[in-house]
Amino acid sequence: MSRSRRFILAAGVVAALSLVAYILHLVPTVLAAAAVPLVLVLPGVALQRALFPRAQGSEAALLATTLGLSAVIFLGFFLNLLPGGLNAAAWVISLGILTVVALGVGAIRGPHGSSWAIVVPDHPVPLAMACAVVITGSAFLIARIGLEEQVRPGFTQLWMLPGDTRSSVTVGVRNEERATESFALVLDVDGEPVAQWSPLVLEPNQEWVTQAIVPAPEEGSAVSAQATLFRVSDLATPYRAVHVWLEP
Amino acid sequence: MDPRHAAKSATRAARTQVRASPTIYSSRLTNGSLLRGASLTHPILGLFPVLTVVASVGVALVAIGYTAGRLLLPIAPALFWLGMLIITVPILVRMLAHAAGRTERLSLILLMSMALFLVKVLHSPLDFTLFDEFHHWRTVDDIVATGRLFSPNNILPASPYYPGLEIVTVALVQLGLPLFVAGSAVVAAAKVLISLALFHLFEEAGASPRLAGLASVLYMANPGYLFFDAQFSYESLALPFAAAALFGLARLQNGRLTAGMMIIAVLSIAAVVVTHHLTSYFLAAILLIWGLTSFIRHNEHRWVPMVAAIGTIVATLLWLVTVAPVTIEYLVPIVTGAAGEVLAVLGGGAPIRELFRPAPSEAAALWEQLLGFGSVIVVALSVPVGVFVLLRRRGSNAIAVSLAMVSLAFGASLLGRFTERGGEIAGRSSEFIFVGAAYVVALVVLLKLVDQGHRRWGMLSGTIVLLIVLFGGFVLALPPWARIPGRYLVSADTRSIEPQAIEAAEWMLERLGPGNRILTDRTNRVLLTTYGRQHAISAAGDHINVRAVFFARQLGPNEIQRLRETSVPYAVIDERLSTSLPFVGVYAERGELATTGPHRQPMDRAALTKYDGQAGVDRVFDSGDIQVYDMSQAISDEP
Numbered sequence: 093m094s095r096s097r098r099f100i101l102a103a104g105v106v107a108a109l110s111l112v113a114y115i116l117h118l119v120p121t122v123l124a125a126a127a128v129p130l131v132l133v134l135p136g137v138a139l140q141r142a143l144f145p146r147a148q149g150s151e152a153a154l155l156a157t158t159l160g161l162s163a164v165i166f167l168g169f170f171l172n173l174l175p176g177g178l179n180a181a182a183w184v185i186s187l188g189i190l191t192v193v194a195l196g197v198g199a200i201r202g203p204h205g206s207s208w209a210i211v212v213p214d215h216p217v218p219l220a221m222a223c224a225v226v227i228t229g230s231a232f233l234i235a236r237i238g239l240e241e242q243v244r245p246g247f248t249q250l251w252m253l254p255g256d257t258r259s260s261v262t263v264g265v266r267n268e269e270r271a272t273e274s275f276a277l278v279l280d281v282d283g284e285p286v287a288q289w290s291p292l293v294l295e296p297n298q299e300w301v302t303q304a305i306v307p308a309p310e311e312g313s314a315v316s317a318q319a320t321l322f323r324v325s326d327l328a329t330p331y332r333a334v335h336v337w338l339e340p
Numbered sequence: 341m342d343p344r345h346a347a348k349s350a351t352r353a354a355r356t357q358v359r360a361s362p363t364i365y366s367s368r369l370t371n372g373s374l375l376r377g378a379s380l381t382h383p384i385l386g387l388f389p390v391l392t393v394v395a396s397v398g399v400a401l402v403a404i405g406y407t408a409g410r411l412l413l414p415i416a417p418a419l420f421w422l423g424m425l426i427i428t429v430p431i432l433v434r435m436l437a438h439a440a441g442r443t444e445r446l447s448l449i450l451l452m453s454m455a456l457f458l459v460k461v462l463h464s465p466l467d468f469t470l471f472d473e474f475h476h477w478r479t480v481d482d483i484v485a486t487g488r489l490f491s492p493n494n495i496l497p498a499s500p501y502y503p504g505l506e507i508v509t510v511a512l513v514q515l516g517l518p519l520f521v522a523g524s525a526v527v528a529a530a531k532v533l534i535s536l537a538l539f540h541l542f543e544e545a546g547a548s549p550r551l552a553g554l555a556s557v558l559y560m561a562n563p564g565y566l567f568f569d570a571q572f573s574y575e576s577l578a579l580p581f582a583a584a585a586l587f588g589l590a591r592l593q594n595g596r597l598t599a600g601m602m603i604i605a606v607l608s609i610a611a612v613v614v615t616h617h618l619t620s621y622f623l624a625a626i627l628l629i630w631g632l633t634s635f636i637r638h639n640e641h642r643w644v645p646m647v648a649a650i651g652t653i654v655a656t657l658l659w660l661v662t663v664a665p666v667t668i669e670y671l672v673p674i675v676t677g678a679a680g681e682v683l684a685v686l687g688g689g690a691p692i693r694e695l696f697r698p699a700p701s702e703a704a705a706l707w708e709q710l711l712g713f714g715s716v717i718v719v720a721l722s723v724p725v726g727v728f729v730l731l732r733r734r735g736s737n738a739i740a741v742s743l744a745m746v747s748l749a750f751g752a753s754l755l756g757r758f759t760e761r762g763g764e765i766a767g768r769s770s771e772f773i774f775v776g777a778a779y780v781v782a783l784v785v786l787l788k789l790v791d792q793g794h795r796r797w798g799m800l801s802g803t804i805v806l807l808i809v810l811f812g813g814f815v816l817a818l819p820p821w822a823r824i825p826g827r828y829l830v831s832a833d834t835r836s837i838e839p840q841a842i843e844a845a846e847w848m849l850e851r852l853g854p855g856n857r858i859l860t861d862r863t864n865r866v867l868l869t870t871y872g873r874q875h876a877i878s879a880a881g882d883h884i885n886v887r888a889v890f891f892a893r894q895l896g897p898n899e900i901q902r903l904r905e906t907s908v909p910y911a912v913i914d915e916r917l918s919t920s921l922p923f924v925g926v927y928a929e930r931g932e933l934a935t936t937g938p939h940r941q942p943m944d945r946a947a948l949t950k951y952d953g954q955a956g957v958d959r960v961f962d963s964g965d966i967q968v969y970d971m972s973q974a975i976s977d978e979p
Binding site: 124126143153157161162169176183223224225234235238239241243244247249252268333 | 406410411462483529539611825838844956
């Protein structure tokens with residue numbers, strides 16, 4: 093079997109497997125793995141085989157890319173007109189049908205030679221490609237490490253929202269300081285302390301949330317609830333502060 | 341001839357050619373001391389395998405440069421530029437050589453295109469951080485959430501009505517890919533398409549593979565190529581379709597009038613029309629120039645570009661009027677503003693814009709400025725020479741002459757750069773004008789430098805000139821402060837995207853739900869709209885002007901009344917705005933300068949803290965630099 097035939101056969105198999113994967117509700121990763129070939133490669137290759145059976149090499153690649161991308165765009169407009177709109181099932185079915193039909197037309201129209209003149213990957217291509225992939229993969233790793241280790245100040249979130257009742261508030265603290273921190277949290281209502289939590293020890297990325305009971309506001313006057321967060325290492329300086337007005 | 345037999349013959353011929361005329365480069369590698377006994381050239385792909393490894397080393401150096409930038413190491417820019425040199429110089433030199441075959445040249449173009457795309461991807465390898473990307477991210481989110489096209493998007497109103505990019509991305513996202521991976525895959529496919537399309541277009545214009553290859557590489561020198569047209573944005577996909585349309589039409593005009601090629605041209609033009617407004621206008625303009633040139637020169641099949649131009653204009657106008665009228669109010673102020681500014685400068689009524697204007701703290705280095713100017717000068721001088729050469733040459737291909745005519749617009753675009761808005765349009769037009777300019781400059785470099793006189797000096801001078809054009813374009817692609825990642829900067833697009841603001845946006849979504857109307861600054865607007873799925877008010881998308889409230893030093897009755905009228909109950913405030921001038925020139929949005937005048941001082945801190953202590957205003961969130969205020973009670977009271 094020629095190389096191009098094997099490629100076309102593989103394309104058909106991927107399209108069919110994608111369809112089966114969706115119908116059988118197989119794990120999403122199967123579908124995700126098939127997404128790029130199913131959307132960006134197969135429709136284009138199939139349409140190129142159907143419309144330009146004699147195109148070769150880079151020209152075939154150019155035509156396939158143009159046809160594939162534009163086909164997906166106009167398929168999107170078509171799906172938008174259908175009751176279900178754009179969704180995974182609609183994509184798998186429509187792209188699968190498009191690919192299989194176009195492959196069929198291509199098989200009838202096509203010459204029995206190589207349309208995709210894939211260069212024979214003899215020496216030193218595989219070795220060079222393997223090196224390039226390893227180096228580029230390392231580049232991604234380096235960039236990702238840079239992102240994780242970026243020099244930037246840490247921060248802590250303090251928030252407070254009115255609770256489920258007029259006499260409660262929900263208070264939360266989230267530590268994003270990159271290190272374990274000890275906090276002290278004081279809750280006042282109209283300047284009078286009503287609750288305190290200390291020490292509040294939070295690991296990096298850890299969140300603490302509580303619902304606190306506060307005196308209910310009297311008719312005709314709103315009260316101000318204020319939460320102030322301190323670092324245990326510096327109890328004199330408020331680190332974060334929030335407040336809400338509680339209406340009667 | 342049996343195609344299989346033809347392919348074998350071609351392979352044999354290529355092997356013979358390589359053996360018969362080894363270049364100074366390949367002979368050194370194959371016969372020299374570098375790797376004695378080991379052949380590094382491929383019979384068809386030539387030095388492509390070796391240069392792929394070299395380019396990947398360049399990409400890795402750029403990644404190390406980015407990481408150094410994030411760690412605040414001063415060596416970061418040097419590593420970045422060294423990586424860029426390693427990616428580009430060997431490919432450029434090989435493209436100038438006679439020995440490389442067509443397949444090798446095409447492979448090298450694809451290699452360089454992908455390597456430069458990786459330079460953009462590695463800038464932020466896990467998430468989108470370029471400003472325009474957030475606009476299209478929101479449109480994708482809306483389509484995925486509703487299953488429908490055309491949901492309004494208040495931060496870029498035109499985006500949902502030109503959904504080509506989003507449709508392809510949505511298909512991948514709905515099949516399970518994360519948005520960043522899906523969007524990057526679509527743009528990568530677009531990069532492959534534009535590389536293939538331009539090479540074939542230049543060949544249709546009568547270029548040899550050598551000239552077509554060099555012109556394709558020079559196209560990458562347009563300032564939009566490295567970052568702007570590599571980002572997740574509609575132009576990144578529309579531009580390759582425009583190139584494919586030009587290729588299809590060129591093939592038709594050259595006498596290969598097949599139904600298939602007509603389908604390619606029509607599909608590509610239609611794809612441009614539904615993907616990006618500006619690209620469709622420029623495509624129509626290029627086709628008009630091409631059509632008129634063909635008619636004037638009485639070229640064969642001259643109706644092809646003219647019919648295509650008329651078809652593009654009709655389709656573009658139809659789409660604009662029936663589907664995307666919102667684009668008119670988006671573009672008209674920019675175009676009329678630019679025209680007015682240019683006229684004012686020409687009439688002496690307005691000052692000339694300062695080029696390479698220093699940002700608040702980091703000015704472009706002198707060598708960058710020299711490279712930027714140098715590249716513009718080389719292109720500006722090459723264009724008339726190239727046009728002259730093409731017009732004088734008997735039997736010049738109609739497409740080549742038309743490309744030369746398109747390149748003449750380069751001079752006009754330079755005029756625009758001396759005004760604020762004109763500079764913006766000139767910057768945006770470079771990717772279109774360079775379709776012609778790249779061809780003309782490549783022609784001039786080959787004819788007048790490389791292939792003239794002494795071979796080595798020709799190669800050297802040609803390489804230097806090409807490097808000036810290429811690196812001038814890279815220098816102009818992004819300002820220095822945006823090029824390398826680093827510490828947070830105020831209102832600096834990609835440099836303002838950091839975890840504290842992102843987590844504030846995510847907190848809003850989790851605790852307050854989606855769709856809250858919010859008064860905020862430029863950076864937090866895009867983060868709240870995407871990560872937070874909120875409705876951060878923008879003058880362009882909501883037709884609401886709350887700038888006066890944002891910049892007011894106190895939250896008085898007038899401000900409360902304005903917020904009540906516009907139903908804006910939340911404010912998200914970033915106190916860092918008071919620490920520096922905005923790097924992109926504005927804190928909130930373009931129109932603010934009409935309210936505030938040009939910013940000479942950092943934003944008044946009182947304008948950011950005015951919400952504290954106000955009756956009926958809750959400060960519900962505080963993460964140090966960012967606070968969220970709930971003003972529902974204040975604006976619900978009767979005045």
